[in-house]
Amino acid sequence: MNSPAKSDLPQGTLDLLILRTVAHGPIHGYAIAQRIQQISREALQIQQGSLYPALHRLEYRKLLAADWAESESGRRAKFYKLTAKGRAHLKSETEDWARLTEAVALILNEG
Amino acid sequence: MSWMQRLFHAKRMDRELDSELEHHFDLLVAAKIRSGMTAEEARREARLEFGGHEQVKEDCRESRGTMLAVSILHDLKYALRQMGRNPGFAVVTVLTLALGIGANTAIFGVLDAVLLRPLPYRDPSRLVWATERFAVGGGGVISPDFAAWQSRNRVFEQIGASSSGDSANLTGVGEATRVGIGNVTVSFFPMLGVRPIIGRLFASEEGRVGNEHVALLSEKLWRNQFGGDSRVLGKTIQLDGKAYTVVGVMPASLRPAADLWTPFAMDEARFSPQSPNWALLSVVARLRSGVGIREAQSDLMVITHQMDQQYPVQAARFRAHESVEVLPLQAFLVHNVRPLLLMLQGAAALVLLIACANVANLLLSRGLARDREMAVRASLGARRLRLIRQSLTEALLLALPGCGLGGLAGYLATAILKPLIPPTLSVDLHLDLRIFTFCAAALVLAVLVFGLAPAVIASRIEPGEALRNSGVGIRTDRHSHRLRRLLTAGEVGLSVVLMVGSGLLAHSLLRLSEAPLGFDPHGILISTVQRPVTIADPNEFAEFFRMALERVQKLPGVTSAALISQYPLGPPHNGMSRLNIQGAEQASPPQGFRVTGISPDYFRTMRIRLLDGRVFNDTDTAITQPVVILNDVLARTLFHGRDPIGQRVSFLSTPTTWMVVVGVVSAQRSDSLEEEPGAEMFLPYLQQPSFSMTFALRTVSDPSALAGAVRGVIQQMDKNQPVIDVATMDDVIASAIAPRRFNAMLLGIFALLALMLAAVGIYGVMSYSVVQRRQEIGIRMALGAGRRNVTRMVVREGAVLACAGIAPGIVAALVTSRLLAAFLFGVTPRDPATFCGVCALLLVVALIACYLPARRASRVDPMAALRYE
Numbered sequence A: 001m002n003s004p005a006k007s008d009l010p011q012g013t014l015d016l017l018i019l020r021t022v023a024h025g026p027i028h029g030y031a032i033a034q035r036i037q038q039i040s041r042e043a044l045q046i047q048q049g050s051l052y053p054a055l056h057r058l059e060y061r062k063l064l065a066a067d068w069a070e071s072e073s074g075r076r077a078k079f080y081k082l083t084a085k086g087r088a089h090l091k092s093e094t095e096d097w098a099r100l101t102e103a104v105a106l107i108l109n110e111g
Numbered sequence B: 001m002s003w004m005q006r007l008f009h010a011k012r013m014d015r016e017l018d019s020e021l022e023h024h025f026d027l028l029v030a031a032k033i034r035s036g037m038t039a040e041e042a043r044r045e046a047r048l049e050f051g052g053h054e055q056v057k058e059d060c061r062e063s064r065g066t067m068l069a070v071s072i073l074h075d076l077k078y079a080l081r082q083m084g085r086n087p088g089f090a091v092v093t094v095l096t097l098a099l100g101i102g103a104n105t106a107i108f109g110v111l112d113a114v115l116l117r118p119l120p121y122r123d124p125s126r127l128v129w130a131t132e133r134f135a136v137g138g139g140g141v142i143s144p145d146f147a148a149w150q151s152r153n154r155v156f157e158q159i160g161a162s163s164s165g166d167s168a169n170l171t172g173v174g175e176a177t178r179v180g181i182g183n184v185t186v187s188f189f190p191m192l193g194v195r196p197i198i199g200r201l202f203a204s205e206e207g208r209v210g211n212e213h214v215a216l217l218s219e220k221l222w223r224n225q226f227g228g229d230s231r232v233l234g235k236t237i238q239l240d241g242k243a244y245t246v247v248g249v250m251p252a253s254l255r256p257a258a259d260l261w262t263p264f265a266m267d268e269a270r271f272s273p274q275s276p277n278w279a280l281l282s283v284v285a286r287l288r289s290g291v292g293i294r295e296a297q298s299d300l301m302v303i304t305h306q307m308d309q310q311y312p313v314q315a316a317r318f319r320a321h322e323s324v325e326v327l328p329l330q331a332f333l334v335h336n337v338r339p340l341l342l343m344l345q346g347a348a349a350l351v352l353l354i355a356c357a358n359v360a361n362l363l364l365s366r367g368l369a370r371d372r373e374m375a376v377r378a379s380l381g382a383r384r385l386r387l388i389r390q391s392l393t394e395a396l397l398l399a400l401p402g403c404g405l406g407g408l409a410g411y412l413a414t415a416i417l418k419p420l421i422p423p424t425l426s427v428d429l430h431l432d433l434r435i436f437t438f439c440a441a442a443l444v445l446a447v448l449v450f451g452l453a454p455a456v457i458a459s460r461i462e463p464g465e466a467l468r469n470s471g472v473g474i475r476t477d478r479h480s481h482r483l484r485r486l487l488t489a490g491e492v493g494l495s496v497v498l499m500v501g502s503g504l505l506a507h508s509l510l511r512l513s514e515a516p517l518g519f520d521p522h523g524i525l526i527s528t529v530q531r532p533v534t535i536a537d538p539n540e541f542a543e544f545f546r547m548a549l550e551r552v553q554k555l556p557g558v559t560s561a562a563l564i565s566q567y568p569l570g571p572p573h574n575g576m577s578r579l580n581i582q583g584a585e586q587a588s589p590p591q592g593f594r595v596t597g598i599s600p601d602y603f604r605t606m607r608i609r610l611l612d613g614r615v616f617n618d619t620d621t622a623i624t625q626p627v628v629i630l631n632d633v634l635a636r637t638l639f640h641g642r643d644p645i646g647q648r649v650s651f652l653s654t655p656t657t658w659m660v661v662v663g664v665v666s667a668q669r670s671d672s673l674e675e676e677p678g679a680e681m682f683l684p685y686l687q688q689p690s691f692s693m694t695f696a697l698r699t700v701s702d703p704s705a706l707a708g709a710v711r712g713v714i715q716q717m718d719k720n721q722p723v724i725d726v727a728t729m730d731d732v733i734a735s736a737i738a739p740r741r742f743n744a745m746l747l748g749i750f751a752l753l754a755l756m757l758a759a760v761g762i763y764g765v766m767s768y769s770v771v772q773r774r775q776e777i778g779i780r781m782a783l784g785a786g787r788r789n790v791t792r793m794v795v796r797e798g799a800v801l802a803c804a805g806i807a808p809g810i811v812a813a814l815v816t817s818r819l820l821a822a823f824l825f826g827v828t829p830r831d832p833a834t835f836c837g838v839c840a841l842l843l844v845v846a847l848i849a850c851y852l853p854a855r856r857a858s859r860v861d862p863m864a865a866l867r868y869e
Helices: A013-022 A028-039 A048-060 A085-109 B003-008 B012-034 B039-050 B051-063 B067-085 B087-116 B143-152 B189-190 B221-224 B294-308 B313-317 B329-334 B339-369 B371-379 B384-420 B433-460 B464-470 B477-514 B538-553 B602-606 B630-641 B703-717 B727-774 B774-782 B786-822 B830-857 B862-867
Strands: A064-070 A076-082 B127-133 B139-142 B155-173 B176-185 B214-218 B235-240 B242-250 B260-263 B280-287 B325-326 B526-531 B558-564 B593-598 B610-613 B627-631 B648-650 B659-665 B679-684 B692-699 B722-726
Touching: A013 A028, A013 A064, A013 A076, A013 A085, A013 B433, A028 A048, A028 A076, A028 B593, A048 A076, A048 B012, A048 B039, A048 B051, A048 B538, A048 B727, A076 A085, A076 B371, B003 B659, B012 B039, B012 B051, B039 B659, B067 B087, B067 B384, B087 B329, B087 B339, B087 B433, B087 B727, B127 B294, B127 B329, B139 B558, B143 B155, B143 B280, B143 B294, B155 B189, B189 B235, B260 B830, B280 B294, B294 B325, B325 B329, B325 B384, B339 B433, B339 B727, B339 B786, B371 B384, B384 B433, B477 B786, B477 B830, B526 B703, B538 B558, B538 B692, B538 B703, B558 B602, B593 B703, B602 B692, B627 B630, B627 B786, B630 B659, B630 B679, B703 B722, B727 B774, B727 B786, B727 B830, B774 B786, B774 B862, B786 B830
Parallel strands: B176 B260, B214 B242, B593 B679, B627 B659
Antiparallel strands: A064 A076, B127 B139, B127 B280, B127 B325, B139 B280, B155 B176, B155 B235, B155 B280, B214 B260, B235 B242, B526 B692, B526 B722, B558 B593, B558 B692, B610 B659, B627 B679, B648 B659
């Protein structure tokens, strides 16, 4: 049932990136992929095959909410935004991530 | 939204998902065009980048709560469509499952109820049945020995006895009726630990002479004759004219069954070794806890030996080499039916095995046929789990209706089996859930394993490869085709075992129905009248029957009528074991012989041949010279070829009067259909009056039409006199054969099922083989092979397959048929005709099963077959 992520991101990281990206305000799927790509300076390529299942999973877990609205191109698109629960989740996940990377960095830099 | 709502909104969500993904796709294309690609290139690139649209959708669906419900619905729809495309397959599979489950559930239900479930008594494992065995005669405990056991044993907590076989005319309530009476010691019911439904059990003082006129009714009699009215307690009923007070009603589960019970009075006359009036008792006792069967047996043996001295000298010969046997009560009650039930269970288990093999076979062949489909779906992006789940859905869609129908079949079969169970057993028969679950699980497992295998294999394989190998999948072939041949040969082999068994039983039945009876049963009506034994003067019985016979003879439609004290193939008979011949030292025939009182017309009515001398006539009465007629078996045993006519014989050791042999008749099967006719002696009923006589009427047309008229005659003479056992002689014979017929039929059904399943198996394998070898066949035909050659090739392959099953099947049948020996009549367990017949039949069926595939093969168009690649 858990679809294996096709990106090289560690498990769970994609969710974190999506939540962070959505935190700026309502945004549709294509734009999420674009923004992650830009901000990471093209280092992270998000496949649609991973993005949409992740979006729907987060929506299902009520971390994201979605609305249909007019997009910049004038077409109806599905815009995602963070729920209160999503915001809390993002906060704790970000802290966890920071702790984790810090710990990993400590070990990597030790020698 | 709950998942239910999601399920219903699935369509809308699907549309939304589509437009969301399209939006993304379009933006992607637009971006690529902006970066300088042509519209064409941009779309191509985007599509590559995007991956499978459907798969993304599927993944999205799965990542939500809708996934299971929606996609299971998809699976179901798809599976149903598959079933609809090949309904024959679905029907055969479901029926196979149902039959395998049904047959086993029903048979095991009986087995469990009869053999395994404890008796409905308190702590039944401690109940034992005990009997004495003497040099002469069968089992039972003579009453003085019982009294000794009761007072001296150290192994029983309680001991009780019953003497059955008594019956009496019940009058005073409704229509007069004949009831079977169980005469039980007052300790009997407390020992079993049963309680009355209403009222009380016998009190201990009711076991003494003078107090014994109380009765316990059976639940059945209470409901039928007394309308289930609890006011029956304290009422007086008449048994053969004697008054008894009803004190209680016993539950229907009580065995051995009787219509009512009276206390067995422990009077001196029946319990003194010096008295000649011993009763033969059936003894049941409750072991003290911790006491074993052997210990009980030796304790009773010691007491029986101690009793030897107490008996008069004449008894010594009779009591020589006596022994005591003790059995668990349950084992004693079931010993007759045990082998039969085990045989049926064995047969049902074989059917289950064949059904499993067949289902596996069917699913494998279908799996192979759908190899390509699986490959296509895999290459279109269906993931492995998804394919497996689809197959699982399809397998369950076959398994669940199969189980449902199996339960229904089991229920029906249980209802059919119910009347077969001997009435001596306490049986509460119902569909057994445990065994149903077991059988269903076995088959569902087979369905799952063999239904899933193709999907598992397909999903493991690179899709491209499967598609490159055109036509039917070649990869899984060799392996699973060999497996399927093995399964089919196994089915054929097991079928041989079942068919040989059922063939032997059918053969026995045929032999039995051909066995010469020695009389002509067609057109005979019998009906029995038992006069109250309280009538003191035996001549009164005789007079009543003489007058009744006169009237019955005059009934319209009766060509001849006769009286007989015990009719052929009727209830257990009266016999004698000693006969003195005047002038001979000692002349007892080695075995006992049957002694029957008859009226003069009996031989004419039954069409029994007179071989020598004369039949009885109206001048043979109570006051004339006693005469007897022997059958030829008895005449031969007694006189060894000397002329029996005029010889004088007597039952008494010091005769005062002798009986003169006046005739010899040909022997008839009186005791049992299956035994050769035994020795029998006939006496004029007026010289040996009996309280119970059977009218035998030869009629012009349908004998059963006269039943009412006979009853009318009797009731006119005595309105309190019931008429019992009214039947045609053909019915009597039919019911004597009935258990055998039932066995043969049941095993026959199993064998037929096995044969059908094996045929389906062969058909499946051969059909597949033909499809697989299409190209080969095409090449052969292109090279000049005729249709006949091709047909022959396919049929030969089928025949080889069948023989591969038949050969080991015969070996197995030779072993198992010996277990059937006890059920056979007139055939040996290795009867060559049956074995040959079974093999021939199987081979013919196998060839028929090959015919369709063979014909299909011969119609192969060589060009089309070659192009197929």
